[in-house]
Amino acid sequence: MPRHKHELIRERVRKTYVDDQPGGVALPTERALAEEFGVNRATVRHALSSLEADGLVYRVQGAGTFTVGQTIAKSLKLTSFTEDIRSRGMVPSTKLLSARERPAGDAIGRALHVSTAEPVVQLTRVRLANAEPMCIEVVSLRAADVPDILAEDLEGSLYDLLEGRYGLMVARAEQVVTSTVVEPEQAEMLGVPALAPALQIRRTSVDARSRPLEYAVSLYRADRYEIRFTVRRD
Amino acid sequence: MPRHKHELIRERVRKTYVDDQPGGVALPTERALAEEFGVNRATVRHALSSLEADGLVYRVQGAGTFTVGQTIAKSLKLTSFTEDIRSRGMVPSTKLLSARERPAGDAIGRALHVSTAEPVVQLTRVRLANAEPMCIEVVSLRAADVPDILAEDLEGSLYDLLEGRYGLMVARAEQVVTSTVVEPEQAEMLGVPALAPALQIRRTSVDARSRPLEYAVSLYRADRYEIRFTVRRD
DNA sequence: GAGTGGTCTAGACCACACT
DNA sequence: GTGTGGTCTAGACCACTCC
Numbered sequence: 001m002p003r004h005k006h007e008l009i010r011e012r013v014r015k016t017y018v019d020d021q022p023g024g025v026a027l028p029t030e031r032a033l034a035e036e037f038g039v040n041r042a043t044v045r046h047a048l049s050s051l052e053a054d055g056l057v058y059r060v061q062g063a064g065t066f067t068v069g070q071t072i073a074k075s076l077k078l079t080s081f082t083e084d085i086r087s088r089g090m091v092p093s094t095k096l097l098s099a100r101e102r103p104a105g106d107a108i109g110r111a112l113h114v115s116t117a118e119p120v121v122q123l124t125r126v127r128l129a130n131a132e133p134m135c136i137e138v139v140s141l142r143a144a145d146v147p148d149i150l151a152e153d154l155e156g157s158l159y160d161l162l163e164g165r166y167g168l169m170v171a172r173a174e175q176v177v178t179s180t181v182v183e184p185e186q187a188e189m190l191g192v193p194a195l196a197p198a199l200q201i202r203r204t205s206v207d208a209r210s211r212p213l214e215y216a217v218s219l220y221r222a223d224r225y226e227i228r229f230t231v232r233r234d
Numbered sequence: 235m236p237r238h239k240h241e242l243i244r245e246r247v248r249k250t251y252v253d254d255q256p257g258g259v260a261l262p263t264e265r266a267l268a269e270e271f272g273v274n275r276a277t278v279r280h281a282l283s284s285l286e287a288d289g290l291v292y293r294v295q296g297a298g299t300f301t302v303g304q305t306i307a308k309s310l311k312l313t314s315f316t317e318d319i320r321s322r323g324m325v326p327s328t329k330l331l332s333a334r335e336r337p338a339g340d341a342i343g344r345a346l347h348v349s350t351a352e353p354v355v356q357l358t359r360v361r362l363a364n365a366e367p368m369c370i371e372v373v374s375l376r377a378a379d380v381p382d383i384l385a386e387d388l389e390g391s392l393y394d395l396l397e398g399r400y401g402l403m404v405a406r407a408e409q410v411v412t413s414t415v416v417e418p419e420q421a422e423m424l425g426v427p428a429l430a431p432a433l434q435i436r437r438t439s440v441d442a443r444s445r446p447l448e449y450a451v452s453l454y455r456a457d458r459y460e461i462r463f464t465v466r467r468d
Numbered sequence: 469g470a471g472t473g474g475t476c477t478a479g480a481c482c483a484c485a486c487t
Numbered sequence: 488g489t490g491t492g493g494t495c496t497a498g499a500c501c502a503c504t505c506c
Contacts, residue, residue, distance in 0.1 A: 004493085004494065004495090005494080005495070006494075006495085023443070023444055024443065029471080029472065029473080030472080030473065031471095031472085031473095039495080039496085040495060040496045040497070040498095041496095041497095041498095042494095042495070042496075042497090043494080043495060043496080045473085045474085046494085046495090048473095055406070058405075058442050058443060058444070059472095059473065059474090060442075060472085060473075060503090060504075061472075061473045061474060061502065061503050061504075062471080062472050062473065062474095062502070062503030062504035062505080063471095063472065063473080063503080063504050063505075064471095064472060064473075064504090065472090065473080066443070068444045069444060169467075170467050171292075171466065171467055172289075172464055172465060172466040172467060173464065173465055173467075174462065174463075174464050175461075175462070175463055175464070175465065176460050176461070176462050177411060177433070177460060177461040177462075177463075178433070178456055178460045178461075179413040179414070179431040179432055179433040179454075179456035180413070180431055180456065181415075181431055197413040197414055197415055197431055198413055199411070199412070199413040208292050208294070209257075209258065209292060209300070210257055210292070210302045210303060220413075222412055222413035222414065226410050226411060226412045227409075227410070227411040227412075228408065228409070228410050228411075229408075229409055229411075229463065229465070230406055230407065230408050230409070231406060231407055231409065231463070232405065232406040233403075233404050233405055233406060233407075238474085238475065238476090239475080239476070240475075240476085263490080263491065263492080264491080264492065265490095265491090265492095273476080273477085274476060274477045274478070274479095275477095275478095275479095276475095276476070276477075276478090277475080277476060277477080279492085279493090280475085280476090282492095293491095293492065293493090294484090294485075294491085294492075295483065295484050295485075295491070295492045295493060296483070296484035296485035296486080296490080296491050296492065296493095297484080297485050297486075297490095297491065297492080298485090298490095298491060298492075299491090299492080469505105469506090470504105470505090470506090471503100471504085471505085471506105472502100472503080472504070472505095473501105473502090473503080473504100474500105474501075474502075474503090475499100475500080475501070475502095476498105476499080476500080476501095477497100477498085477499080477500100478496100478497090478498095479495105479496085479497095480494100480495080480496080481493105481494085481495085481496105482492105482493075482494070482495095483491100483492090483493075483494095484490105484491080484492085484493095485489105485490090485491075485492100486488105486489090486490085486491095487488090487489090
């Protein structure tokens with residue numbers, strides 16, 4: 001249940017005037033919505049701004065607020081593999097290949113802002129959709145952040161584990177995407193021929209204070225996976 | 235010059251309290267900023283929200299507003315190739331390979347929301363950074379949107395041309411990224427061996443009303459180009 | 469000119485962090 | 488408890504679109 005009025009208004013406006021509408025349909029005016037829902041116009045504006053930020057409506061000064069219509073993939077958001085695969089209508093699963101503690105080393109130390117000798121926990125996992133391998137993922141975490149994590153179930157959602165067990169909340173992530181080919185040993189795990197094309201994604205996840213929490217390198221098979229995202233101008 | 239107070243406040247706050255600061259430094263309180271700049275607290279909040287959206291500060295309820303420090307690549311924004319290459323400190327240029335009008339066909343018609351017979355203008359360009367080929371780009375536009383475009387200079391920024399000459403403003407774009415290998419004929423144009431890995435980006439750009447303006451398929455050489463973007467959670 | 473969204477003010481109270 | 492950011496109200500005026 002929404003705790004704030006603007007969240008409530010947002011959902012009521014969405015259900016009443018946005019969902020199932022074609023594009024370009026005008027919503028009631030902000031003043032009319034304020035009266036309809038018995039709130040101040042500023043609260044309505046807060047709710048509409050949220051809908052606009054999610055790409056569900058657009059506003060034209062002097063004219064009105066209008067529906068966008070069938071939504072363009074709205075993945076401005078960071079989603080975990082688990083959420084991502086579920087949203088594509090498939091069943092995610094994970095196979096843990098190895099889990100160990102080691103010194104960070106150069107690249108990981110730089111990504112996590114720790115010294116090269118700092119111990120990190122490194123998980124290597126194959127992630128599957130509908131029981132079919134989609135990617136190999138190597139995740140590194142500061143060992144000090146996640147005591148006794150090796151005793152946990154490491155085949156579920158890592159973000160859920162970080163948040164539920166350790167109170168570590170990922171706020172955003174910088175991702176670098178490159179194109180590469182799979183090595184023979186990786187090819188076997190992914191079930192593709194050696195030298196098949198693949199997407200490599202290097203991701204550094206940080207909390208709200210910009211402290212690095214996770215560094216992950218993922219190798220996705222190109223024949224089964226593509227990255228979709230929406231970018232805005234201005 | 236900013237026309238609105240919140241834009242002015244935003245810049246003054248940024249210059250005074252954010253630029254050149256390390257991460258985690260507290261800004262003055264919203265009430266203090268309102269007094270300092272002689273505006274209402276709501277106006278300060280508007281300005282701070284803008285800085286927060288750009289990833290320059292973060293806010294913690296009950297605690298304060300803090301600097302993020304060295305900025306994580308802030309490419310939540312859609313940038314043209316021209317802007318992108320310039321921001322990496324290189325000099326962009328373009329070589330036009332072909333420019334012609336043809337029926338949209340199936341894939342392009344779907345992307346641009348027109349019938350398969352609708353005429354589209356199709357530009358094939360090699361884009362270079364520091365005179366080195368970076369990608370091959372095939373851009374399709376509705377011919378009705380861009381009359382006489384074949385007479386224009388097609389080796390500059392297309393977004394500038396669309397906006398300046400035709401009043402078409404790109405608001406956002408959906409991008410789909412896949413990994414592939416280059417065909418022999420493309421290899422020659424890109425200056426890489428055949429079957430070298432490459433990133434394919436398919437982009438549909440739309441205006442504020444979500445009307446498709448441009449559909450572009452770009453092939454980037456993997457050894458010289460990677461995609462960086464930041465995603466947020468929540 | 470009428471009506472729309474955009475900006476701004478003045479003030480109140482709430483939820484949360486810190487000590 | 489004190490102080491912070493978060494929410495919300497009531498009202499005014501401005502900039503723009505559309506007729």
